[in-house]
Amino acid sequence: MLDNNTYIPSRFNAITHTDDHGIVLFNSYNGAICYFSEEEKAEVLSSLKRNGTNELASEIKQELYDNGYLVSEQVDEKRRAQFLHQSMHRTDFMHLVLMPTEACNFRCSYCYETFPRGKMNRETILGLHALVKEKAARLSNLNISWFGGEPLLALDVIEELSTSFINIAKENKIQYSSDLVTNGYFLTKEVFQKLLSWEIRQLMVTIDGIGEVHDRRRYLAGGGKTFSKIIENLTGLKDISGDFDMTIRVNFDESNLHETSKLIEFLKVHFADDKRFGVIFRPVGRWGGANDDELPVCSQITSNKKIWEFTNEAVTNGLEISSMISGSLMPTGSVCYAAKPNSLVVGSNGQLYKCTIALNEEMNRVGQIHEDGSVTLDFDKIAIWTTSGEETDSVCQSCFYRPACQGNHCPLYRMRTGERPCPYEKRSIKKVLNLIWKNSLKEEITLYK
Secondary structure, three states: OOOOOEEEEOOOEEEEEOOOEEEEEEEOOOEEEEEHHHHHHHHHHHHOOEEEEEEEOOOOHHHHHOOEEEOOOOOOOOHHHHHHHHOOOOOOEEEEEEEOOOOOOOOOOOOOOOOOOOOOOOOHHHHHHHHHHHHHHHHHEEEEEEEEEEEEEHHHHHHHHHHHHHHHHHHHHOEEEEEEOOOOOOOHHHHHHHHHHOOOOEEEEOOOOOHHHHOOOOEEOOOOOOOHHHHHHHHHHOOOOOOOEEEEEEHHHHHHEEEEHHHHHHHHHOOOOOOOEEEEEEEEEEEEEEEEOOOOOOOOHHHHHHHHHHHHHHHHHOOOOOOHHHHHHOOOOOOOOOOOOOOOEOOOOOOOEEEOOOOOOOHHHHEEEOOOOOOEEEEHHHHHHHOOOOOOOOHOOOOOOOHOOOOOHHHHHHHHOOOOOHHHHHHHHHHHHHHHHHHHHHHOOOOOO
């Protein structure tokens, strides 16, 4: 049967060349990442010319079409992107960022929090039980993120609420997932096994250097070192069987920039043999803390450069890239939770926010959860967070990365500066794709979605 369609390259494609003279293709509308060898490259590049191709006569062209790199010229990709944006308003999805305590046992030099409250009060706990139970019949997906303060200071709250949520999810056939950000000080084997039993399988712990380098930046509230205890805990977790995803985050600025390579070597020795541990590098920013004016933050040029230099160094040393990197390339994967209508942050006193950074700013206080599970919401404030991206930004509307970030990678950044909050991955997409390809070689897999 004759194919009368003309196929053209998707507006959401990105391409990079690899060290073995092949290419990696990425499409932000469906998240497909594919590798093509040097022998296949010529046909791929020819097929992706702007004048299009009239038939899918070869296996490679068919594959380009199947993975969204070629689309029929009749497809309105702008409308597809608009529809994807609307999908974020689905009412059967709910994401709650819960602060079981706002206290913390650390006083990190670049922290922006003020720790005004301790453990979550009983009214808020009961309100969360009731809220999820009431919403359950209409939910297909429930995601819980545990934040703080230091959430492991309130392990009993995590246990009570997790047990309740899991039971409700099972009763109502809801897909349930949970993640947790911790400083790692209390993350012993015993605690970690409890977290796994509560379906908390994605975690993030920050390490900023070896020994004193880390301890100068991330120290105990009363003074005291933390590095050795965190490493002892993390290495102990390797003995636990089963699936989990541990991201080791490295925050860098001018004060530890030149020590990061030593840290990568250290992490290689301890974690390169366990693929459940991945690394991510991020620059310290002035996020509103008491020490903001004194922080030796890197310039944007240095930050953009060093993120991927350090990532390349880590991959070269056999470490895994954090799954957060590839996850950010997926459709809506780079959209901040604060910009998603179905996402709320719940403080320990029941105060509702959109963002975990601007906790003291009035525009971020969007409501309150009550003991009976009802919520009071200020929809005018919520609209500020959820409608500041591609809806009004014509540059974002025409960007190849639009489906992944939707102009709302960080609505707070846009509010504060008036500038476009482009993700690090988008700014350096060729380097990112190359690193994902390089990372895959360690396991000798081919990058097919």
